Amino acid sequence: MNNKCYFIDLDGTMYCGTKVIDGAIQWIDHLLDHHIKFIFLTNNSSRTQAQACNHMLKMGFRGIKPEHFYTSAMAAADKIAREYPTKKEAYYIGEDGIKEALINNGFNINPEKADFLFIGLDRNATYQDYSYALRLAHEGAKLVGTNNDRILLSEKGVNVGNGSVVALFEYATNTEAIKIGKPHNAIVEGALRYAKVSKEDVAIVGDNLETDILCGNNAGIETIFVTTGVHNMEDCYRLDIKPTYIVANLTGLMD
Ligand SMILES: [Mg+2]
The missing domain is CATH 3.40.50.1000 (HAD superfamily/HAD-like)
Structure with missing residues (x-):
């Protein structure tokens, strides 16, 4: 059985401000259609799970639920x-x-x-x-x-x-x-418990090398770096933070 679970960053990975990132909606549809587990793992503590969910539904995402969100506020408490x-x-x-x-x-x-x-x-x-x-x-x-x-x-x-x-x-x-928040371990430990998965089955997906990717590297979790947000390919060398995989568009993860 495939226990794969994605821990997905929001800003710069799913959307930028009010604009949805190319391929993000299609990829989430694909995960839901194929019953592949995922949660949104966000450093943003401002929104409740329901508010975060509504925010994305309004942008055009489909089928997601408040339970899909795990925030730094939840991890802290x-x-x-x-x-x-x-x-x-x-x-x-x-x-x-x-x-x-x-x-x-x-x-x-x-x-x-x-x-x-x-x-x-x-x-x-x-x-x-x-x-x-x-x-x-x-x-x-x-x-x-x-x-x-x-x-x-x-x-x-x-x-x-x-x-x-x-x-x-x-x-x-x-x-x-x-x-608490990425790149610190507390949010990952909380998210693993919350999603009831073990870290061997998880991939952290995000646009920020210093938070998302470093977080995965520190925790010994596979990482997928998307170049749609704050950092680009050259930054991997400049910051000396190496992801497991790099994709330009999330639809590249759909095979
Ligand atoms: Mg981000």
């Missing part, structure tokens, strides 16, 4: 809940995705006293929000960063990524955050 089963008070900087993940993992969202401060991207957060959260960290809440992406690309240019916000809190507290 799952890891901390497992490792610190008696510490349930949490506060967060972030959007719906992180809030839902915390509640699903049994945390109380407590703005008065927190064991952990989860840091995900919140596009509406203010100086006051950061300062409030920082006070909890200074009172002992341990930092958990959902991902360490320095920047985010948009049609307008670069935006501040969550990694830069995590770095702000690390600097302000002089402590180091627990790291």
Whole structure:
């Protein structure tokens, strides 16, 4: 029996901003038609599973379900809940995705006293929000960063990524955050449990050598690098990060 399971990146692999990447819809249709297992493995902690699913259905993807998504927020909440089963008070900087993940993992969202401060991207957060959260960290809440992406690309240019916000809190507290998202191992360990697969059966598919491909290489998982997003072939040499396979278009994986 074929237990193959793809862990698929979203931005730069499935779509770029609001534009679907050539071949992405056809490939997902192919996986569904052939009952080949996959999950979307994303560093984005902002959206809930349902929001992430709707976002892609609106773009024209078909047949995908909220359960197909595994986010850095889910991995963060799952890891901390497992490792610190008696510490349930949490506060967060972030959007719906992180809030839902915390509640699903049994945390109380407590703005008065927190064991952990989860840091995900919140596009509406203010100086006051950061300062409030920082006070909890200074009172002992341990930092958990959902991902360490320095920047985010948009049609307008670069935006501040969550990694830069995590770095702000690390600097302000002089402590180091627990790291979760790609290329760190926590998100892969969580995803393997979530998808109920072993790493020999997995291939990580993504456009970013420093997150997706490095993540696979660190974990001993096969990688498929697609040159539709942030990095190109030359970057493999420049960064000295070598994927298992390279494809220019996901339809190349359909044989
Ligand atoms: Mg990407």
